[in-house]
Amino acid sequence: MEEQKHNYIHSHLIRTLLWILGGLILLFLSFQIGVIAGMHRASQRFGGPFGYTGFSSSAMMIGGHGTVGTISSVSLPRFVLATRSNESQGILISSSTVIRDSEGNASSSALSTGEQVVVIGTPDQSGTIDAELVRIMPPPATSTPGYFFIMTSGSRP
Amino acid sequence: MNEQHVPGRISQLPTHPAPRGLRERILYAVAGLKRRLALRRAIALTMIALISLLGFAEAALYASQELYLSGFGDFMQLMFTDTDVVASSWREIGLSLAESLPALPLALVCVSLLVFLWSTARALANMRIIRNYSSLA
Numbered sequence: 001m002e003e004q005k006h007n008y009i010h011s012h013l014i015r016t017l018l019w020i021l022g023g024l025i026l027l028f029l030s031f032q033i034g035v036i037a038g039m040h041r042a043s044q045r046f047g048g049p050f051g052y053t054g055f056s057s058s059a060m061m062i063g064g065h066g067t068v069g070t071i072s073s074v075s076l077p078r079f080v081l082a083t084r085s086n087e088s089q090g091i092l093i094s095s096s097t098v099i100r101d102s103e104g105n106a107s108s109s110a111l112s113t114g115e116q117v118v119v120i121g122t123p124d125q126s127g128t129i130d131a132e133l134v135r136i137m138p139p140p141a142t143s144t145p146g147y148f149f150i151m152t153s154g155s156r157p
Numbered sequence: 158m159n160e161q162h163v164p165g166r167i168s169q170l171p172t173h174p175a176p177r178g179l180r181e182r183i184l185y186a187v188a189g190l191k192r193r194l195a196l197r198r199a200i201a202l203t204m205i206a207l208i209s210l211l212g213f214a215e216a217a218l219y220a221s222q223e224l225y226l227s228g229f230g231d232f233m234q235l236m237f238t239d240t241d242v243v244a245s246s247w248r249e250i251g252l253s254l255a256e257s258l259p260a261l262p263l264a265l266v267c268v269s270l271l272v273f274l275w276s277t278a279r280a281l282a283n284m285r286i287i288r289n290y291s292s293l294a
Binding site: 011014017018021022024025028029031032035064065066067068069084085098100118120121122132133135137 | 225226228231232234235238239242246249250252253256257258260261263264267268270271274275278
């Protein structure tokens, strides 16, 4: 009977999967502990934007090296981004900033309110990101009104 | 002195044959007990597997939400769409990926998956024991 038990719990595949998952858990948890410890030390040392605000990774890093969101206002060479967690993030562009859209390189005039962008750069003391790359993302696919209803009922409302 | 003639020794006790079917009855009783024990374990492990499956669904939803909010997927996407820029700004891209990685939600996904796999494997093993002892009993 013990041999049959071994067929399942000690099978090579299951055992390997369990070990991999255990390793990943340790990796993620140690990473998270490192992030929390780093944030705590940074907030004690510098204060300001490097505040640890909870367990949500999206809310943790204010003034990080990158951000994603929608442009809420433009006043070149600065613009303000509304992040997905509803926070405002200031972005500063310079002559060395690479601005791109889906067709290739673009100019700063392509930055307009409502555009979805990914910004990569270096945060300064105030939390503003000195952008190295601003990538204008293509607009999301338009959803048809009542699509869910069509899918479920099979008829247009 | 011959030991066989010492009165009161165990070897001198009268021997009786075991009742007919005693061995089988003992084996059946043991099999029944093992089957009941395996059944209890299988039920408990199945419950754990179901709960961990629900936990996995919740954790996966939480992780996908955090991946979206943190922009981790968008930073990953940049690595494939803007390879030349990423090569020149690899440090910032790497830091952005590290900062936006939702480690805790991903750890929760792994924990729930680990518990589900373990409990399912153990439940299956116990179900097999039940089946084997059912054929004996």
